[in-house]
Amino acid sequence: DGCSHAGGVHGLLPSLSRPANHSRISYAVMLDAGSTGTRIHVFTFIRSGPDLLPILDNEMFQSIKPGLSAHVDSPAMAGHTIRMLLKVAKRTVPRVEWKRTPVVLRATAGLRLLPRLKAQALLEQVQHVFDESPFLVPDNSVSIMDGTSEGILAWITLNFLTGNLSPPIQQTVGILDLGGGSTQITFLPKLRKTIEGVPSADYVARFDLFNSSFELYTHSYLGNGLMAARLATLGALGAEGLDWKVYKSSCLPKKFRDEWSFGGVTYQVSGDPEGLSGYKSCYQEVQKVVTGTIHQPHQLDHTTIFYAFSYYYDRAVDAGLIDGEQGQLEVRDFKKRAKEICNKTSQSHCSSPFLCLDLTYITALLRDGFGFKDSAKLQLTKKVNNVEASWALGAILDHFHNMKIH
Numbered sequence: 171d172g173c174s175h176a177g178g179v180h181g182l183l184p185s186l187s188r189p190a191n192h193s194r195i196s197y198a199v200m201l202d203a204g205s206t207g208t209r210i211h212v213f214t215f216i217r218s219g220p221d222l223l224p225i226l227d228n229e230m231f232q233s234i235k236p237g238l239s240a241h242v243d244s245p246a247m248a249g250h251t252i253r254m255l256l257k258v259a260k261r262t263v264p265r266v267e268w269k270r271t272p273v274v275l276r277a278t279a280g281l282r283l284l285p286r287l288k289a290q291a292l293l294e295q296v297q298h299v300f301d302e303s304p305f306l307v308p309d310n311s312v313s314i315m316d317g318t319s320e321g322i323l324a325w326i327t328l329n330f331l332t333g334n335l336s337p338p339i340q341q342t343v344g345i346l347d348l349g350g351g352s353t354q355i356t357f358l359p360k361l362r363k364t365i366e367g368v369p370s371a372d373y374v375a376r377f378d379l380f381n382s383s384f385e386l387y388t389h390s391y392l393g394n395g396l397m398a399a400r401l402a403t404l405g406a407l408g409a410e411g412l413d414w415k416v417y418k419s420s421c422l423p424k425k426f427r428d429e430w431s432f433g434g435v436t437y438q439v440s441g442d443p444e445g446l447s448g449y450k451s452c453y454q455e456v457q458k459v460v461t462g463t464i465h466q467p468h469q470l471d472h473t474t475i476f477y478a479f480s481y482y483y484d485r486a487v488d489a490g491l492i493d494g495e496q497g498q499l500e501v502r503d504f505k506k507r508a509k510e511i512c513n514k515t516s517q518s519h520c521s522s523p524f525l526c527l528d529l530t531y532i533t534a535l536l537r538d539g540f541g542f543k544d545s546a547k548l549q550l551t552k553k554v555n556n557v558e559a560s561w562a563l564g565a566i567l568d569h570f571h572n573m574k575i576h
């Protein structure tokens with residue numbers, strides 16, 4: 171991951187109501203403490219009034235691996251990570267603006283999965299680095315974000331970047347986010363039945379924007395991110411990384427054996443040398459991680475376009491399904507490629523030993539989990555107009571506009 175400059179996302183404001191002399195440039199820094207890495211987003215906005223959405227002029231982005239949870243037993247390293255990333259903010263934001271520029275960190279599934287006190291110790295290190303920094307440190311600047319907010323804020327980002335949030339709001343896009351620890355689905359239902367059919371109240375989120383209230387279907391599944399799903403498939407979720415224990419799966423190449431780490435724990439993993447291999451047995455294994463846990467929304471029709479990012483995008487690239495920053499796929503394309511990779515015993519299977527498992531899991535999650543049809547179209551996305559597809563931008567917009575998410 172390198173740095174990127176956004177070209178400027180315009181046309182989101184009704185310019186009539188914006189006297190030029192009242193608009194000013196402001197900066198905001200959001201750190202995303204994910205389960206597989208920590209990232210910094212430095213946003214440059216042109217703001218004209220508290221009631222209007224700002225124009226996003228630029229995003230500077232950089233990331234560091236692994237995530238903070240890998241430093242669970244050495245919290246000082248977490249502080250070091252944050253100090254390194256804040257250097258990007260110092261280089262990007264003019265010195266005179268530092269004390270007016272808010273810095274915020276939100277942690278996702280990696281820290282949600284840790285014992286409370288251990289996560290707390292990591293966050294205290296972050297808070298300490300923030301307090302020593304020259305930036306504006308708002309109240310509640312360092313915390314673990316709940317899964318519902320993660321889904322809604324990513325929905326806000328993608329709809330802001332695709333120009334769907336400027337009034338009058340007509341068409342919106344849905345989002346599918348596949349992290350390491352958790353996965354999110356969020357969309358604006360067109361049918362009342364979708365809201366009425368939710369299993370519990372926390373599948374519905376409301377917030378206000380331009381005097382309209384939105385009611386979204388959203389849910390975050392902790393333990394169904396791609397790395398957590400690997401662990402669950404291997405039967406190692408919640409288990410310790412014991413030296414003598416080898417976790418096996420028919421999704422891995424028969425002769426493969428290696429160490430694999432997630433969330434600060436290292437596991438011995440291997441294929442099943444005497445047992446089964448290939449797509450069919452792999453599908454049965456990953457299906458167990460999906461069925462019974464994922465709710466199928468009443469309506470996932472063809473009229474709502476879903477933007478799929480994070481690991482959906484990364485694995486589509488690894489599998490050679492798309493190249494470039496965006497590409498359209500159907501759910502059946504994941505299935506077809508999963509079959510090809512899992513049923514192939516050649517070298518390529520061994521050079522990316524987890525690709526069969528990952529593609530098969532993505533296929534099962536989309537079809538058996540959420541209930542997408544094979545013909546459902548997904549917009550695979552890394553960036554829109556040069557800005558990262560992530561909840562980070564939505565979180566900053568919420569910080570400035572207080573959308574009263576509940």
Ligand SMILES: Nc1ccn([C@@H]2O[C@H](COP(=O)(O)OP(=O)(O)O)[C@@H](O)[C@H]2O)c(=O)n1
Pocket residue numbers: 202203204205206207209237278279280348349350351352353395480481484558559560
């Ligand atoms: N700005 C971002 C954030 C995450 N990601 C990708 O998202 C995936 C994992 O997300 P994550 O580590 O935040 O996982 P969770 O903590 O959300 O479960 C990785 O493939 C990252 O490379 C990205 O491409 N760009």
